Amino acid sequence: MTAIQIDGLSKSYGDFVALSDVDLHVGQGEFLTLLGPSGCGKTTLLRLISGFLDPSKGTIRINGKDVTKLPPEVRDTALCFQSYALFPHLTVGENLEFGLRQKRLPTVARQERIAEVVAKLDLMPQMNKLPNQLSGGQQQRVSLGRALVMRPGVIMFDEPLSNLDAKLRDQVRVEIRRIQREYGLTAIYVTHDQAEALAMSDRIVVLNHGKIEQVDTPEALYHTPGTRFVADFIGAANLFEGEVMGEAGPGLWRVDTKVGQFVVAAKAPPPLREVDVCWRPETARIGNDGLEGRVIHRAFQGHYTDLVVAAGRGSFRVQTAATDAREGDTIRVTVPPERIRLLERRR
Helix, strand or coil: CEEEEEEEEEEEECCEEEEEEEEEEEECCCEEEEECCCCCCHHHHHHHHHCCCCCCEEEEEECCEECCCCCHHHCCEEEECCCCCCCCCCCHHHHHHHHHHHCCCCHHHHHHHHHHHHHHHCCHHHCCCCHHHCCHHHHHHHHHHHHHCCCCCEEEEECCCCCCCHHHHHHHHHHHHHHHHHHCCEEEEEECCHHHHHHHCCEEEEEECCEEEEEECHHHHHHCCCCHHHHHHCCCCEEEEEEEEEEEECCEEEEEECCEEEEEECCCCCCCCEEEEEECHHHCEEECCCEEEEEEEEEECCCCEEEEEEECCEEEEEEECCCCCCCCCEEEEECCHHHCEEEECCC
């Protein structure tokens, strides 16, 4: 079942187009992440869905209802802000209750909802504290709780973890995902952090200059990116301009790049002679054959070692769990043909 249906959505500010002709369907109970660099349009799209911005054109439907021109308070949504947006003069308990009072819910109903959320988020010890007496992680849990007590059909997050340190970010993102699943909420999550998006999402929308580059599962975006931008933005990637030289066998094609030639597996012949070649650093294997290069940089990263290898007229990265290679050493590298991706080169 579709929870959110967006058709032809655009937002302009004079001559500047912040979002251009976006079509997007979000499934009931899905965790969808809007991912992209600063200025790509992800927060604009979130605020259009939540009703804090009016679109220049297009329609937004939530659970089948056209909400395009409706204000935020009558949409079945809740928004968790990056800044937490807690009332500084109210206790945690009063912050949680505020929205329910605005909706004029009876006292018993308010108490039941708050008790449920407090138990799930472990907020009881903080109930009588003011926001400035809480840590960043605790404030984020209160912000999440204030949204959850409203029992929205759609919950939205605008970079909610960006103010937290790395360890706390990991803890809170696990908590957000757990709560979203337990409540069966449809969630839209905005971030520029690719690791966060890959770890949390059912699907990811990659945005660039106000347009959708690709919508897919985290696994598909990582292993089969549809564009050079997606390949470069999601994880580490070796990317080169290439020229298809011809067949190397059934379903195999020889492609020339500035670092050397690669054999690429493709179900169909490449449509163009000029392509972009993409492969992930961890797919390479160091052995006795393959592309020859010299290690020009070595960085130990714990569970793997990151090597930068100079070859031909360029360089590439290799990430491997076991290697004795040092800077200055000559090594040979192979990449399995099925792990190399050919992309249409954009002019």
